Amino acid sequence: DAKTTQPNSMESNEEEPVHLPCNHSTISGTDYIHWYRQLPSQGPEYVIHGLTSNVNNRMASLAIAEDRKSSTLILHRATLRDAAVYYCILRDETGGGADGLTFGKGTHLIIQP
Amino acid sequence: NAGVTQTPKFQVLKTGQSMTLQCAQDMNHNSMYWYRQDPGMGLRLIYYSASEGTTDKGEVPNGYNVSRLNKREFSLRLESAAPSQTSVYFCASDQHGNSGNTIYFGEGSWLTVV
Secondary structure (H helix, E strand, C coil): CCCCECCCEEEEECCCCEEEEEECCCCCCCEEEEEEEECCCCCCEEEEEECCCCEECCCCEEEECCCCCEEEEEECCCCHHHCEEEEEEEEECHHHCCCCCCCCCCEEEEEEC | CCCEEEECCEEEECCCCCEEEEEEECCCCCEEEEEEECCCCCCEEEEEECCCCCCEECCCCCCEEEEECCCCEEEEEECCCCHHHCEEEEEEEECCCCCCCCCEECCCEEEEEC
């Protein structure tokens, strides 16, 4: 799987929007962009994923650059519960991506009250 | 909805002891995974099973064995535990073959080897 680059940590205030960047300059045409987050002492949980177009769901939005070499996870109104490590992961869906996800260190998001 | 269930949640072993981590999923997924996570690190894949009856090595398989008992269950065995295997272990599952599919994780098993 291609590599992603994320900032080690970011800090934001409660009830403000948060933009978490991810660079993936070596992305291939069959790579989906996945975002997972891991709350303290829990397993990772799915946030959102996309291929080429921007995506929205109840948790977040995913903005994908036109050349697909970067993406941004947007939390529209952060709460204290959003404090977690956020992982940006590329998954090659050729053959269905049977070998799981490759995790980096992610971005540690700190939310200030 | 139980999702992915792992047992035990906490375990302390002495060096050289053996143990098995159990994992079961109730989502009828065909693929299952075992990851480990060391402090301050991302998850690393130990073994995976793309479908019932198949298993494959991941990034860090040494010191571990796995069994895909049936479609629901995927166990991880430490034959002779070492302090380097002190870690948090996560089991996961998904429906291999679906583009953009979501992986579901268990709550983790905290293992300490002394």
